[in-house]
Amino acid sequence: xxxxxxxxxxxxxxxxxxxxxxxxxxxxxxxxxxxxxxxxxxxxxxxxxxxxxxxxxxxxxxxxxxxxxxxxxxxxxxxxxxxxxxxxxxxxxxxxxxxxxxxxxxxxxxxxxxxxxxxxxxxxxxxxxxxxxxxxxxxxxxxxxxxxxxxxxxxxxxxxxxxxxxxxxxxxxxxxxxxxxxxxxxxxxxxxxxxxxxxxxxxxxxxxxxxxxxxxxxxxxxxxxxxxxxxxxxxxxxxxxxxxxxxxxxxxxxxxxxxxxxxxxxxxxxxxxxxxxxxxxxxxxxxxxxxxxxxxxxxxxxx
Ligand SMILES: C[S@@+](CC[C@H](N)C(=O)[O-])C[C@H]1O[C@@H](n2cnc3c(N)ncnc32)[C@H](O)[C@@H]1O
Numbered sequence: 001x002x003x004x005x006x007x008x009x010x011x012x013x014x015x016x017x018x019x020x021x022x023x024x025x026x027x028x029x030x031x032x033x034x035x036x037x038x039x040x041x042x043x044x045x046x047x048x049x050x051x052x053x054x055x056x057x058x059x060x061x062x063x064x065x066x067x068x069x070x071x072x073x074x075x076x077x078x079x080x081x082x083x084x085x086x087x088x089x090x091x092x093x094x095x096x097x098x099x100x101x102x103x104x105x106x107x108x109x110x111x112x113x114x115x116x117x118x119x120x121x122x123x124x125x126x127x128x129x130x131x132x133x134x135x136x137x138x139x140x141x142x143x144x145x146x147x148x149x150x151x152x153x154x155x156x157x158x159x160x161x162x163x164x165x166x167x168x169x170x171x172x173x174x175x176x177x178x179x180x181x182x183x184x185x186x187x188x189x190x191x192x193x194x195x196x197x198x199x200x201x202x203x204x205x206x207x208x209x210x211x212x213x214x215x216x217x218x219x220x221x222x223x224x225x226x227x228x229x230x231x232x233x234x235x236x237x238x239x240x241x242x243x244x245x246x247x248x249x250x251x252x253x254x255x256x257x258x259x260x261x262x263x264x265x266x267x268x269x270x271x272x273x274x275x276x277x278x279x280x281x282x283x284x285x286x287x288x289x290x291x292x293x294x295x296x297x298x299x300x301x302x303x
Contacts, residue, residue, distance in 0.1 A: 013076065031058040031221055051096060069150075071096065072091070075093060097206075100167065107181075110126070129172065158221060165197070224293065231252030233253065265296055278294075
């Protein structure tokens with residue numbers, strides 16, 4: 001993991017933990033209960049892997065079998081977990097997308113002329129980067145190698161998939177320094193936003209493919225969507241697309257999709273897995289920001 005990326009993830013996690021958590025009680029109870037169920041159902045004779053383990057705010061480490069490994073690219077995540085849970089678990093600090101280093105390098109190449117080092121104007125650099133990103137193919141090789149070496153019986157993904165796109169944006173912003181890489185709001189579309197969305201989609205698909213190919217029981221929890229604004233928000237029956245599940249004053253809300261349209265449940269079924277448990281709820285993250293959280297447990301189909 002490169003130094004700028006480690007620093008970025010440490011700052012992101014520090015900001016996450018510094019948020020006002022007064023309204024998070026029901027969310028934390030549900031996420032801990034779901035992940036706890038996964039840990040208790042795990043075969044203690046086989047390794048268990050917790051991806052996006054963070055500081056362990058959402059992870060009931062007390063229920064984790066002895067052979068459980070944490071995985072999080074934030075360099076402080078393990079120390080924070082030790083402080084919170086008194087649990088000295090083995091840890092991996094690699095990037096789960098496998099693509100952030102290449103993305104950062106492409107962004108720096110787009111920003112500065114290689115022959116002079118002079119910075120291009122931000123709009124030219126952003127359009128140049130939008131042209132480079134489609135050639136980047138994030139590959140979670142470190143995760144695949146770990147899975148092949150350790151053969152975990154259970155893998156938990158603890159609220160990390162919805163972060164892939166947000167972290168990619170921060171990586172790009174970091175390369176642009178004080179200038180903004182994003183088009184002015186008045187412009188109808190932003191080629192860089194579109195290119196990064198497609199990059200995020202490729203990263204998510206490659207990540208899920210690695211997990212479904214692992215043969216492990218999967219307990220996945222992720223932000224299915226984010227709604228911004230003061231309007232009321234409720235959930236109707238499960239439906240596809242996920243926005244069809246939203247009830248209330250949705251018209252007054254700005255809704256965004258951190259999974260770039262990927263339907264995780266459908267991907268699990270398409271991979272021939274048996275989805276035996278699903279749950280959803282609304283997480284009031286901040287006064288005008290609510291996330292729809294999705295929790296899906298699946299096992300390889302018997303056969
Ligand atoms: C929303 S937090 C999850 C909090 C965590 N489950 C807990 O209980 O504290 C997302 C976590 O994913 C990590 N993360 C985000 N993108 C990552 C990536 N590409 N590779 C590895 N870890 C990543 C962050 O460092 C952060 O700790």
